[in-house]
Amino acid sequence: MKKPNDFNTTHEPTWCPGCGNFGLWGAFKQALAELDIPRHKIFGSYGIGCSSNGANFTKINVFHGLHGRPLPVAEGVKMANHDLTVIALGGDGDGFGEGGNHFMHACRANHDIAYFVHDNQIYGLTTGQTSPTSAKGIKSKSNPLGAIDRPVNPIALALSLGATFVARGFTGDIPHLAKLMKAAIKHKGFGFVDILQPCFTFNKHNTHQYFRERVYKLAGNDTSDFDKAQKLAREWDREDKIPLGIFFQNESEPVFHEQLPQLTKETLIKKKLPVNLKPDFQSYI
Amino acid sequence: MKINNFNWKIGGPAGFGVMSSGLMFAKACSRAGLFIHDYSEYPSLIRGGHNTYQVYVSEKQVHSQRKIVDLLVALNEQSIIEHLDELVKGSGVICDSAKVLFDKKSLKKKGIMLFDVPFNKIAKEVGGDEIMRNTVTLGATMALTKHDFKYLEKIINDQFSDKDKSIASQNIKAARAGFDFIKENYNIDSFDFFLQAQNNKPQMVVTANDTIALGALNAGCKFYAAYPMTPASSILHTLAARGPKHGMVVRHAEDEISVINMAQGASTAGVRSMVATSGGGFALMMEGFSLAGITETALVVVEVMRSGPATGLPTWTDQGDLKFVLGAGHGEFDRVIFAPGDQEEAFYLTELAFNITEIIQSPVIVLSDKYISESHLSIPFFDTKKIGIDRGKILTETEAKKLGDKYKRYQLTKDGISPRALPGQEGVRIFLNSDEHDEMGYSEESIQNRLDQVAKRAKKIKAAGKLLPPAKLYGDKTAKITLVGWGSVKGPILDAMQNQDLKKKVNYVHFPMVAPLPANTKNILAKSKKIVLIETNSQAQFADVLRAGTGIEVDHKILRFDGRPFYQSELVKEINKI
Numbered sequence A: 001m002k003k004p005n006d007f008n009t010t011h012e013p014t015w016c017p018g019c020g021n022f023g024l025w026g027a028f029k030q031a032l033a034e035l036d037i038p039r040h041k042i043f044g045s046y047g048i049g050c051s052s053n054g055a056n057f058t059k060i061n062v063f064h065g066l067h068g069r070p071l072p073v074a075e076g077v078k079m080a081n082h083d084l085t086v087i088a089l090g091g092d093g094d095g096f097g098e099g100g101n102h103f104m105h106a107c108r109a110n111h112d113i114a115y116f117v118h119d120n121q122i123y124g125l126t127t128g129q130t131s132p133t134s135a136k137g138i139k140s141k142s143n144p145l146g147a148i149d150r151p152v153n154p155i156a157l158a159l160s161l162g163a164t165f166v167a168r169g170f171t172g173d174i175p176h177l178a179k180l181m182k183a184a185i186k187h188k189g190f191g192f193v194d195i196l197q198p199c200f201t202f203n204k205h206n207t208h209q210y211f212r213e214r215v216y217k218l219a220g221n222d223t224s225d226f227d228k229a230q231k232l233a234r235e236w237d238r239e240d241k242i243p244l245g246i247f248f249q250n251e252s253e254p255v256f257h258e259q260l261p262q263l264t265k266e267t268l269i270k271k272k273l274p275v276n277l278k279p280d281f282q283s284y285i
Numbered sequence B: 001m002k003i004n005n006f007n008w009k010i011g012g013p014a015g016f017g018v019m020s021s022g023l024m025f026a027k028a029c030s031r032a033g034l035f036i037h038d039y040s041e042y043p044s045l046i047r048g049g050h051n052t053y054q055v056y057v058s059e060k061q062v063h064s065q066r067k068i069v070d071l072l073v074a075l076n077e078q079s080i081i082e083h084l085d086e087l088v089k090g091s092g093v094i095c096d097s098a099k100v101l102f103d104k105k106s107l108k109k110k111g112i113m114l115f116d117v118p119f120n121k122i123a124k125e126v127g128g129d130e131i132m133r134n135t136v137t138l139g140a141t142m143a144l145t146k147h148d149f150k151y152l153e154k155i156i157n158d159q160f161s162d163k164d165k166s167i168a169s170q171n172i173k174a175a176r177a178g179f180d181f182i183k184e185n186y187n188i189d190s191f192d193f194f195l196q197a198q199n200n201k202p203q204m205v206v207t208a209n210d211t212i213a214l215g216a217l218n219a220g221c222k223f224y225a226a227y228p229m230t231p232a233s234s235i236l237h238t239l240a241a242r243g244p245k246h247g248m249v250v251r252h253a254e255d256e257i258s259v260i261n262m263a264q265g266a267s268t269a270g271v272r273s274m275v276a277t278s279g280g281g282f283a284l285m286m287e288g289f290s291l292a293g294i295t296e297t298a299l300v301v302v303e304v305m306r307s308g309p310a311t312g313l314p315t316w317t318d319q320g321d322l323k324f325v326l327g328a329g330h331g332e333f334d335r336v337i338f339a340p341g342d343q344e345e346a347f348y349l350t351e352l353a354f355n356i357t358e359i360i361q362s363p364v365i366v367l368s369d370k371y372i373s374e375s376h377l378s379i380p381f382f383d384t385k386k387i388g389i390d391r392g393k394i395l396t397e398t399e400a401k402k403l404g405d406k407y408k409r410y411q412l413t414k415d416g417i418s419p420r421a422l423p424g425q426e427g428v429r430i431f432l433n434s435d436e437h438d439e440m441g442y443s444e445e446s447i448q449n450r451l452d453q454v455a456k457r458a459k460k461i462k463a464a465g466k467l468l469p470p471a472k473l474y475g476d477k478t479a480k481i482t483l484v485g486w487g488s489v490k491g492p493i494l495d496a497m498q499n500q501d502l503k504k505k506v507n508y509v510h511f512p513m514v515a516p517l518p519a520n521t522k523n524i525l526a527k528s529k530k531i532v533l534i535e536t537n538s539q540a541q542f543a544d545v546l547r548a549g550t551g552i553e554v555d556h557k558i559l560r561f562d563g564r565p566f567y568q569s570e571l572v573k574e575i576n577k578i
């Protein structure tokens, strides 16, 4: 059995002291350790942001790609080698702003991958601008008079797009977050976890304290009940209470690669390269 | 008597089956051992608009379309009006005067023969539906050219083989009725064109999009992602239909940004991957293209040009993206751009692109355009062993395991190319990074590291060395005039060089690669006395590329940028003026 620290690299995290990313990273390593998947079979596809700098600190296979694009890379890896455990990670700006279109289509494609969003409701790496999940009225460098837009609700959004696993975690509760991450990775299909990750430096509104006062853990909710999940998803908007846990899970939906007949016997990477094109040539006569 | 030298054109509104009849006629000829080149024009519309399809048939290999039409099938009035100036004395027109109003006298005055075939009525009576009018005209064409009807019958059967049997048999009846109508009502010998079967090897009738798709399959490409965009879409259609039985996964993704990132994911996992698009889609791919440069990911990117800027002329041809593609992606890394000159080159260059991209671990572009990507040419089966598969410095499981923790994805080596391990191989950690990185892959901003990695990436192209295609000389070495072109202008130029009206002695230097410029560029042009650049864009972009790369100035430019390809006859006229 692996220990979380087995997933440390030679590089120390560069996050600000007090950053929620430490908790997220800890929970991720714990989840990986407990899942006991050989390290070489784990693939992390990271975007660009404070969040995605975790690529340097986590000893798994890594593609540290572009801002907003961890999902397409993860999907490509999974289609090419579905024996790998593939996880996409990135910030809220990355996932719901720059990469919003990919999120929409990842939810409905149901690739067997997990997606963890470090949701700090701010742009961290670019030093504090409004993000798609910033609360209305929040002042930032890009909206000094306060955000005009209403925030994206990632849980409701994922549900509406047909995601088959929808959960919310909080970096202030590492064991609980690790459990959610494990469940998302194990989930057969697209496992989405929106992770409340306070940005100590730039988000003075959504602080650890803010979340402590509002979060509670879902217990005994029927995760197969889509309508109830939708209602729960709105709780933060309506009642200022923030449920944590699994909102919805549906494993009866087939995953993407299993619906490709050419992948039923072997992974794409195992296919022999040379092909016989004679019949194709013939068909062009 | 004109035997086996025949130019046929069909015109009509979109939705009238102009495209499918054109291809059927092309195949009815190539199956008879004749050589064909076809070319179609259509606006960016699904219904209405004016579509044309022309097939040039010869007993020698042809390379381009011809202007003067020997037989025009006019499914509507507009077809006659628009193409009257392409008809000459002795040309024929098949039309249905019951439906088409036009000035018969003026046709007669020009010496154009009129074959009035009530094809709408025949189609309805014999086939049961006016939609088969195009098939009736194919039958009439076969009769007028004294071509053996069996070739048409066979192709109709094949065309509808996946449909209900009655569809093929109704179409054959309709074609036969058109054939008989001509025989019964006209003296076919008065029309001076003959198509006679020849003994030749079987030939494929393929576009460059077909051959790019086939080339990718032959190279062992197993992942293809795309977002539809004319004129690249048919690569997607072809691979979606043919790929899976060769084990390929084809993904129509949500946008081109996803496409290029997804393909890099697949490539990182170890699968040969390709994407294709046109200029607008490639513009969306820019950041991802640059990503492949710094992560050192193998990837073949096909750009099929159409006229820009922006949406431009979506269904027309152009070479205006040259400089855009040369500068594709931000930041410095070597661009490798192949530019197939015809449907055959497109097959082998696409295959080669897969080897080069894996050898140098950097993306390779195949730059085509609407003209060759949607025009069919008859060519013999490809040699599937000619290029072979070279995956470069990819590690086996055992090699990777041996390296274990010492494995460095971006190891500094003599040739700049690092061993490539794959995720899933035991013992190694793959770390690809779009940040500047150290040898292991970690984000690293120190001065020495940056210098090392820049130098490493710059070296890699050398490893492609002799595998890269050279510039090629066609014609007499000592000719006073050297025509220069890249990509799709090759066909019309080769045909122009054979044209009897050409009064000057010329040779042609063809560039199947525009970046890097072929190693023999300076040498091959060293003896040229007068260099004439032929290009389908308005800025003579290749003149700048040539000057920047070699200091060589072109002396004269023949440019076309109205969305249409060059015709050999026009080139001859222009060259004669020099």
Ligand SMILES: Cc1ncc(C[n+]2csc(CCOP(=O)(O)OP(=O)(O)O)c2C)c(N)n1
Residues within 6 Å of the ligand: A048, A049, A050, A051, A052, A067, A090, A091, A092, A093, A094, A095, A118, A120, A122, A123, A124, A125, A126, A131, B287
């Ligand atoms: C195409 C592109 N646009 C902009 C940037 C600059 N950029 C880097 S990270 C980032 C936003 C970071 O916010 P988020 O994704 O929420 O991640 P965080 O840093 O908060 O973890 C931006 C805009 C970029 N790298 N690429």
Ligand code: SF4
Residues within 6 Å of the ligand: A014, A015, A016, A018, A019, A020, A021, A050, A051, A120, A124, A125, A198, A199, A200, A201, A202
């Ligand atoms: S800026 Fe915010 S998100 Fe980024 S490391 Fe610092 S605290 Fe964390």
